[in-house]
Amino acid sequence: MAAEQKYTEATWPSSPERATLEGKNKFLGFWLFLGGETVLFASLFATYLALKDKVPSADHALAKDLFEIPLTFMATMLLLTSSLTSVYAMYHMKNFDFKRMQAWLLVTVLLGAAFLGLEIYEFNHYVHEFKHTFTSSAFGSAFYTLVGFHGAHVAVGLGWILTLMIRNAKRGLTLYNAPKFYVASLYWHFIDVVWVFIFTVVYLMGMVG
């Protein structure tokens, strides 16, 4: 069967993710799914903007009290870099270089994990220093829901890429798993794009007031 066939660098197609009908379907289906995800995050952003700084009393922390640029800028850099490394991974996939692809995916995963670590630290900081929790105000609920949904996406992405790496470690690239790698990296880019919006809308605009 085409999907299981062994390939060499010479016979490997130029768009391995779309070389089979299954791959084509996955590719398109996932793009559509990301369309739905976009609407999902748009709704969360709208909710956040409607509830930003909406607190029950004056002694609650507001956006301008909470957010600090250095921390979130670092997080942004980590995630942006991880997006770049996943591009490298896909580049090597297209060139049928399995080892390098795995290596770059590993870097991507490590960067993503570091991002997640920072986020956990950040949340912890808000909760303990500012008493800004999920249940303290509508602002808190909206903030943790928007950023937390993104964080959960990162976590799922990490689990997904790791599973793919481990599952295929021994058997290398085929047209059966190439679309899977590709789609996972697409997902990773999407997460990155969402973060850019979070960084802008939540943190930068939050600091301005």
Place this chain on the structure above:
Amino acid sequence: MSTYAQKKGIGATIWDYLTTVDHKKIAILYLIAGGLFFVVGGLEAMFIRIQLAVPNNDFVSAGLFNEIITMHGTTMIFLAAMPLLFGFMNAVMPLQIGARDVAFPFLNSLGFWLFFFGGVFLNLSWFLGGAPDAGWTSYASLSLASPGHGVDFYVLGLQISGAGTLIGGINFLVTIINMRAPGMTYMRMPLFTWSTFVASALILFAFPPLTVGLFLMLFDRMFGANFFDAAAGGNTIIWEHLFWIFGHPEVYILILPAFGIFSEIFATFSRKRLFGYSSMVFATVLIGFLGFMVWAHHMFTVGLGPIANAIFAVATMAIAVPTGIKIFNWLMTMWGGSIRFTTPMLYAVAFIPSFVAGGVTGIMNAVAPADYQFHDSYFVVAHFHYVIVGGVVLGLLAGAHFYWPKMFGTMLNEFLGKITFWLFLIGFHLTFFIQHFLGLMGMPRRVFTFMEGQGLETGNLVSSIGAFFMAAAIIILLINVVITSVKNEKVGNDPWGDGRTLEWAIPSPPPFYNFKQLPLVRGLDPYWLEKMEGKKGMMPAEPIGDIHMPNNSFIPFVLSMGMFIAAFGAMYQVDDKPWAIPVLILGLLIVFGSMFIRSIKDDHGFHIHKEDLLDEDDKEVKA
């Protein structure tokens, strides 16, 4: 008939359906489950009409009445109308575009089981402390104030079944884009396929706002968040926006496929190609597009201000234009045709005046200042039942009679079908026409009773009598189904004799691989074109070869059940039940475990070999 369809025991058949990934079998599952929920929702409707038949009635209590109306609306929209349409989409759309299956057969099955378990979860609320009682719209302040677990059942049940619907929508989109047979260009696709396409796109973009809204509600009710709690800075209007950004497209998700079914029926039984095909496609897409721009017309009285109200009023009126185009195109399809009044055609014909009545009251509702009077009155109840029953349900009944032979290989009895039709049509108008006037006379909707001396007695009694006609119609339909299934007289490829599209070119029911050879499509109404040239079937686009088929899988069922179990845990952790968190974790473990197994186990499917296909030909020749 086929070497693959051996006689099986009942256990094996059940196992087959639990694990099937075949779009035709999933269609039957949708039809059964959706039909079941339709009967449940119908019973709830009967209870409503019995309660309101006379003033100050005490057939049900006030609280129970609110549970009944909530479940009636929720069940009919999410668990009956949409799944039944999904049934027809699954059964017919892949055949219409000449595909052997949908793009993601596994996800197709997953979508069904998620819907099914979500629906079962929601309905279990009746036995576990009371159903949701905040209306199908579940407006935030009331739904947060609602005691018990009713609204939790609503939130979690819809979240699960909504995920199934979203998966189904993506699946149909990819199928239509990627899996069309050679020659099946976009502008040759039958209208039902087009409307499936647009409805699926609407699902893709409309369901995420509902998902978010449900999450916010879930967090508020179960995890102490404050999205809708005004005292903590929250805002209930957010829910109304999110709900209606979903809710209005939802109406088109329901009505467009019904339009599609009617388009097929008009063309078939007028023996004419659909008049103005390209403008029909254009109108379908435009309706879908405008459907996202008008949600706030459900919120004219919320206090959004005159600017928002004026914009949404005008945008809403604009939808009348493409809808009008469709109505006139249907009329012109029949014009000059040779109309045969079969049961499906009767429904289609009756649909036109019924739906026009619902459409024009929609325009009346769009007149914002007048809507201050209509809103939340029985006028609105009448309006949306004219649209949903007069449009969607008539479409479903028409589709059931029309596609029954294709799905089951035997025809529903025409005589009983016509009795069903007349009873239903009379009952429908009797029930809902008078409700316009009840609303104008000052009757708010969702009232569990009304008092004497306010001029509402006659109207309500008439309305209740009508409901019994509809109930009788459905009972006769069920009898018809039983009789038909017992008799089981097999029919050929094109039982109506005037089939135009690809599904009528293959056996009824089709073999599990649908097309032995993919057909070559040479224009709109491909099968009709071939028939007109005196050919018996489609011209093949490929030589007979191996056919790749997906394997059955039990994972979708297990995964969905995991969600079902997890939902119980999430719900009861609010009460600090010691077993709740472990149950939540167990459910999630089943979910993620199933996903994990699915991802590490390669599933390459299997091949039907060319030799077997050829053998079958020989047998058919001999037989």
Place this chain on the structure above:
Amino acid sequence: MKNRLHKWRLLSLFAMIALILSGCGKPFLSTLTPAGEVAQTQFDLMVLSTAIMVLVILVVTVMFIYVIFRFRRKKGDENKIPKQVEGSHKLEIIWTVIPILLLIVLTVPTVSYTFALADVSPMEKKDKDGKTKDALVINVRANLYWWEFEYPDEGVITSQDLVVPTDQRVYFNLKASDVKHSFWIPAVGGKMDTNTDGENQFFLEFDGESAEKVKNQFYGKCAELCGPSHALMDFKVETKSPEEFDQWISDMKSAKAPKAEDGLAKQGEEVFNKSCIGCHAITPNDSRPEQARRAPNLSNFGERSKIAGVMDHSEEDLKNWLEDPEKYKPGNKMTGTYGDLSSEQLDALTAYLMDLKVENK
């Protein structure tokens, strides 16, 4: 032929509208008997939109009936294949443009009245004491399942029976204190939601002549599902001529805390002070904040037209209500807050409550 068809259309159009005009429903409740500027505007829009829509329906119906009779498959036609027509640009343009024109006819008044009915600018003009200069403002607060009406510029609070002057615009601030409700007086004008977050504003006008026809009383309803007794959350609107209204306001302003005199009412007062006064106020100038006003103000209870919004204003029904409110308004907030009352206590309390009056007649 064409001309005749035209006449026939017009005729049935007017017949249809006349049917509506003939006024089904009760004049104190029905939107079809508009009693005031707002309802009249809305009614006119209904008639206009109905007329346009009936026109559309007629066109469709005529075509429809012609088609299904003219083109049915007859005996001998079994093998006839009709001409396969692709479409017609001319026709398609016609049925795109004509609806657009019809909609424009409808759009213009829709937009202009949307703005006209939202004009609450007189509410904003305040004098230096913070009172509204030349408009009557009433704060409406919706509760499970009763209504509070506050006249903020007069310092008067009442409930359940809304008292308004005729033939002038009355401005409303609307809000809800527990869950969302909607304020609707069908005969006088469309509804507006009372939200739990933020206030809504609109105005209504009560036509004096129409009010006389319904003995100065309109019915009001809650139009948004709010719980089990949503259907029972009715209120009444008492209309008064401007002079009578001024008199009423001054009576309300000068009303003192009632003192029961005769024996039975005196006993009732004791029961009231023990069991009811925590929630119910008995003077119209209740200075407590609204969170503390947890039940209807009863200062003019004896002059009201209904008990709990839906029951007859009789001693018998009052006793029934006090004995078991849950039976008459499921889910209400009064049930279980005051223990059981003996039949003597019920008699006493009833006598006391029926004596609560403010008007100097």
